């Protein structure tokens with residue numbers, strides 16, 4: 580198979596989908612890999628590292644998209660890439676289609692087989708390809724908070740952590756999955772007061788047990804969230820319902836009770852956001868203030884730690900990339916395993932039920948399209 584690795588085009592995105600060690604393995608398995616020139620530069624992998632393991636460097640993005648049987652990317656295609664896909668091609672990347680009808684329509688029009696990392700689901704319900712970037716976004720969130728709480732960033736001049744004699748900052752994390760738990764560990768390690776809110780009681784039990792009660796846990800009800808928000812310095816939005824738009828757990832009314840100078844970091848913005856009315860921001864202009872509360876809603880947080888994120892992402896995606904390259908799309912469909920659950924569009928149909936529901940598009944089960 581010909582596997583294409585284009586340079587990412589989303590603003591302030593430094594990741595590359597496959598690192599040279601993974602390209603090496605693909606080449607050794609008999610596949611041809613086309614890498615767009617400079618694709619790995621932001622992640623610390625210049626073209627010569629890819630050439631050294633047998634990849635072909637292509638100057639033009641269009642040439643990579645055109646010649647490849649499978650495109651392996653990091654972020655969802657940007658508008659300038661919408662026209663690049665074609666039938667009988669596989670696109671393997673983060674897609675986050677639920678809040679993006681135009682992108683979805685372009686994938687349907689091109690009839691590409693689009694497999695979304697975030698919806699690849701193992702038999703036990705885990706999301707193995709969302710996990711690595713959620714770990715990183717979660718670990719980054721407290722660093723973002725620590726900076727934005729400072730006076731020079733327009734914040735209230737509070738230290739995230741703890742010093743003797745002064746109250747520590749208070750962080751409320753809505754959603755105790757991978758993002759939420761990783762954020763809690765980093766924030767708690769510097770002494771912040773951390774509370775995790777989740778609908779999943781089992782998950783709260785696990786967090787409480789494994790942290791020996793150092794993280795407070797509260798069941799997610801509107802009353803509990805509103806109560807916690809009234810004293811929060813930082814709120815981290817980290818909920819997920821796989822494939823669907825994020826539930827708006829933090830409502831406008833709840834934000835109304837937040838203190839002046841407090842901060843919301845909505846990590847779930849890539850799925851539309853867990854905060855009512857929040858708008859996506861970018862690494863270049865990461866925040867805006869409304870009603871005295873600062874919002875940070877960058878959809879590609881791990882993109883700014885390009886090296887670690889590329890290594891971590893490709894560690895997780897590589898076995899699936901190899902399966903697709905070796906077996907092709909039909910084998911993936913027939914296997915009915917984790918990859919098949921990740922197929923969002925195939926031959927002009929939306930084949931992921933939650934994605935179709937979120938967008939109001941028709942849903943056609945994958946096996947029916949294939950038949």
Ligand SMILES: NC(=O)c1ccc[n+]([C@@H]2O[C@H](COP(=O)([O-])OP(=O)(O)OC[C@H]3O[C@@H](n4cnc5c(N)ncnc54)[C@H](O)[C@@H]3O)[C@@H](O)[C@H]2O)c1
Pocket residue numbers: 697709710712713714716753754755756757758759776777778779782799817818819820825826828845846847848849850877878879880881
């Ligand atoms: N902005 C970024 O750069 C970035 C990076 C990585 C992940 N993400 C996003 O972060 C979000 C969280 O990802 P994750 O991997 O932690 O997901 P996860 O599935 O591990 O955790 C989500 C948690 O949300 C909880 N939840 C669902 N509905 C809830 C509700 N109404 N109230 C409270 N909790 C609720 C679930 O029980 C679960 O524990 C996703 O939208 C993901 O796409 C964003």
